[in-house]
Amino acid sequence: MTALQVDTDPAEVGFDPARLARLDRRLARWVDDGRLPGHLVTVARHGRLVHVGRYGHRDVERGLPVEDDTRWRIYSMTKPVTSVAAMMLYEEGAFELSDPIARWLPEFGETRVYVAGSAQKPVTAPQTEPIRVWHLLTHMSGLTYGFHHAHPVDALYRAAGHEWGTPAGADSAEVCRQWAAIPLVFQPGSEWNYGVSTDVLGRLVEVLSGSPLDEFFEQRIFAPLGMRDTSFGLREGDDVESLARLYTAVPGTPDGAATGFAPLDAMGAAAHRKPAFLSGGGGLVSTAGDYLRFVELLRRGGAYDGGRLLGPRTIAHMTRNHLPGDADLETFGRPLFAETPLRGVGFGLGFSMVIDPTRYGVVASAGDYSWGGAASTAFYVDPVEDVTVSFYTQLLPSSTLPIRNHLRQLVNQALVD
Structure with a gap:
């Protein structure tokens, strides 16, 4: 098992541990209410991992718990890898x-x-x-x-x-x-x-x-970063039980709000093997530890422990708003599904970013950039606070629960320096 080891007392990097615990309590409530099967969340600051939260199951029906080496269909979180x-x-x-x-x-x-x-x-x-x-x-x-x-x-x-x-x-x-x-x-x-x-x-x-x-990713990105468990579908010899079960929300109220979830095995089985179509927009499975290495590459401006994949100015250019007139997605985009809220949010070369925290409506830093996946996975990098956050579950669609907003508000309220 690849363990995710907290390596720093949160207080040493400006987090109040008691306030940070609110993040786990809020996420656990969705699991206990039967609205989320299980989850794993990571919080790091200055490149030091200060919090790992695990709760619930990767396969509810079989009683298999979420573990550090659980593989997740990251769907559109493949897009930043392709953009890099x-x-x-x-x-x-x-x-x-x-x-x-x-x-x-x-x-x-x-x-x-x-x-x-x-x-x-x-x-x-x-x-x-x-x-x-x-x-x-x-x-x-x-x-x-x-x-x-x-x-x-x-x-x-x-x-x-x-x-x-x-x-x-x-x-x-x-x-x-x-x-x-x-x-x-x-x-x-x-x-x-x-x-x-x-x-x-x-x-x-x-x-x-x-x-x-797949070869470009493996040779040029995954091997240098030490991402050993990330691939287009499971590889030959991979343990199928390590892959979390895919679920879909089940509406249960008059307004269509989800009150539960059900397995989506036909769609989920597509990740059991390498597909014919290598989807740069949504084909990867990964672990929290692997994808944390990729997110930290972004936070470091393209550098990793053994070298560099991109120059810092390139990362800076990718994470600027490229929408004409510095518009937000609600103004310039179409009113449909996306892996991010649209108000106060711009889009760069492969990432969304908060350009107006007030209009966004969540405590966040201007320039915070992110993306997520259809099964409710998400990550963000806050370059102002030097924080990275990633979240993993397997619940379609990603609009079922306001997970991404809660991640920001609960992580930021715990920063006290």
Whole structure:
């Protein structure tokens, strides 16, 4: 077992231990109320791990507890890893952020743009602005997700087999060809829309590097960081019981609020093996200890104990708001599902960040950056307080409980220096 060892008295780095315990009590209440199967949470400051909270089960029905080496489907927390991979190639001069992606993925050069009509009879127009690399990193490409159920183009994705998965046997090259044949939701750069942009970015990493995405991740990111338990699905020889069971919220009140959860085994089984499609937007499983190494890489400005993956100025550029006019997601984005609240939150190259704590409505630092996953996993880095927080569970959808807001308010109220 890879143990997560608290290495510092919280008081030594400005935390009140008694107040920090409120975090565990709040999270445990959701487990005891039957609204969350189990969880693991980490809190670190100045790179020193001051708190690890574990409670509940990774598999409720079998009575298997959450443990340090529990593997979690991190879904969209794969996206920051893919963004880091792309920016490593950027630092090597492989592309400019303004380059059209059709230079390497020519199928996207002819992708049409939806302007009117239904999913059955869409009216489209040519691109007036090509999809550029930075459009993929910022989700301003016009690509979408089939599971949004908010736009006629979403329905076209679903009709082509792209909702919570992709057609069986299709690899990243084929999947990108299929997406390129479907209209964009809008002209690239004109709006923000959460979608498959980072999956296309993962394919771009493959083409530019000449390596499959799993090999690039393993050789260039995971091995240097010592992330031994992170992969696209479980590997041969991995213990299936180490993978937490996937659950979905069960509505139980007139307003649709969830009062329980049920296993989602058909969807969860996809992570039992390496898939044909290496999803740069959501395909990784990981452990809390592994992903903490990645989060600490970000906090350190791209450095780790044995060297450096990215320059600090590159990390700083990635974690600035890139939305035009310094707008927030509520103003510039579309009113649909995302892995973050939209008010007072901007978006950079692979991360969201708090740009207006007052508008955000939660005690937080300006510049705090983060992302999360569909099964309610989340992390954030607060560069002002030099704090990192990560959270793991397996409950779909991530909007079921206000976990991300509670993480910030309960961690920040415990800071007393």
